Amino acid sequence: MRLAELSRRSGVATATIKYYLREGLLPPGRQVNTTTAEYDEEHLRRLRLVRAMIQVGRLPVATVREVLGHVDDDSLGRTIRLGAALWALPQVPEPDEDDEYVQAAHREVGALLDTLGWENAKSLTTISPSYRSLVVAVAAFRRLGYDWDVELLARRAELMHQAAIADLDFMETHPTEAEQAEAAVASAVLVEPMLEALHRLAQEEESARRYGFE
The missing domain is CATH 1.10.1660.10 (Multidrug-efflux Transporter Regulator; Chain: A; Domain 2)
Incomplete structure (x- = not known):
């Protein structure tokens, strides 16, 4: 054309x-x-x-x-x-490794990966922006006084694992590796906002279910 x-x-x-x-x-x-x-x-x-x-x-x-x-x-x-x-997609700022909350978050996330048996993820902790983003988020929660323990994190991680399986299943429906890589990028750019929106809708639904609209 x-x-x-x-x-x-x-x-x-x-x-x-x-x-x-x-x-x-x-x-x-x-x-x-x-x-x-x-x-x-x-x-x-x-x-x-x-x-x-x-x-x-x-x-x-x-x-x-x-x-x-x-x-x-x-x-x-x-x-x-x-x-x-x-x-290469935008990431959160690098964590301050001297911060006590960041150090505690490293331990918490390390224990989480052990609990989940995510050995491949553990091998990428020194280079993965996703690992660092999780550490930053856990540290921020700790700084606010919310102690998300490994059990709470693991429940959500298992839900995200199911989402990751669905993402890769979708990716593998495309015939070439280039198309698969494009589909993975599209998922990262577009599915994450959809998951965020679904999470918020689910919170609204559950809040109304428990407490009504008063």
């Missing part, structure tokens, strides 16, 4: 598509002549992902470029490829 059709099918203005091409968010089309290029369904799929990351995920262009660079790096194994793409 030509640029005009790519614009029509995606709903993205041609000027915006040209900008994404210049910024390396879309691969170049197949050059037909000096002024015309052809695009295919992969361009359309990638363009839709880029728009979701920017418009829904509110990610800056530089972050989108970094994430997609990992998605397209077929020299990496699947786990590292997916991890690198997801870790």
Whole structure:
């Protein structure tokens, strides 16, 4: 398809598509002549992902470029490829390792991973932004005086494990590793807000169930 059709099918203005091409968010089309290029369904799929990351995920262009660079790096194994793409997404600030609450949170999260038997997650604690994000959140709860013990954390971790299984099951329905990596990124950008919204709706429902609307 030509640029005009790519614009029509995606709903993205041609000027915006040209900008994404210049910024390396879309691969170049197949050059037909000096002024015309052809695009295919992969361009359309990638363009839709880029728009979701920017418009829904509110990610800056530089972050989108970094994430997609990992998605397209077929020299990496699947786990590292997916991890690198997801870790390039915005993360919480680094924890202050001298903070007593952070130190306690490290112990709590370590005990949690032992309880769950998540040996693979334990092996990634030195490099995983997700681990650090959890430590920061647990430390913040402790600082507020809420002591979330391992049992409380484990109940929620098991729910998230089921969500992760569903995510990877969905990812594996796509035929190529590149499409699978794109689906994983889309899940990180779009499913997390949906899970957050579902969590809040569930809290509203349970609160009304227990206490009514008074």
